[in-house]
Amino acid sequence: MLFLFxxxxxxxxxxxRQIVYEANTLDAALRVLFTxxxxxxxxxxxQDKTLKRTMRLAINNEVVHSDLTRALSAGDSVxxxxxxxxx
Numbered sequence: 001m002l003f004l005f006x007x008x009x010x011x012x013x014x015x016x017r018q019i020v021y022e023a024n025t026l027d028a029a030l031r032v033l034f035t036x037x038x039x040x041x042x043x044x045x046x047q048d049k050t051l052k053r054t055m056r057l058a059i060n061n062e063v064v065h066s067d068l069t070r071a072l073s074a075g076d077s078v079x080x081x082x083x084x085x086x087x
Contacts, residue, residue, distance in 0.1 A: 001029055001072045004079040012040050026059065026078065027068040044080065056081045 003019045005012075013019060019036075023029035034041040044055050050066065051057065057064045058079045064070060072078070 001074060002077045003029070003033060004077055006079075007082060009040075009043075009080055009082065012043065013037050022074070023072055025068075026057070026064065026070045026072055029072060029078065030068065054083050056083050 001021060001023060003021065005017055005019070010017065019033070021029050021032050023032060030044075034045075044052060046052055049068075051064075051068065058081065059070065059072070060076055061079075
């Protein structure tokens with residue numbers, strides 16, 4: 001599976017736009033990502049291991065709100081984005 005990064009998140013992953021991992025679930029992929037890039041965990045996750053409201057994950061362009069146990073396939077892409085709000 002492929003993680004995709006853009007914007008301000010790039011500095012946390014050494015300005016790599018794409019990172020490939022082998023993982024069966026979103027949670028497993030995130031654990032490996034956080035092992036390689038520990039600063040991302042505090043940025044993306046709450047202390048109770050839920051996704052922060054200011055972050056968004058999309059698997060193959062479908063936003064994932066809270067189901068981090070979702071299964072992944074080898075060809076899946078997971079985009080990590082900061083949520084944009086304003087008025």
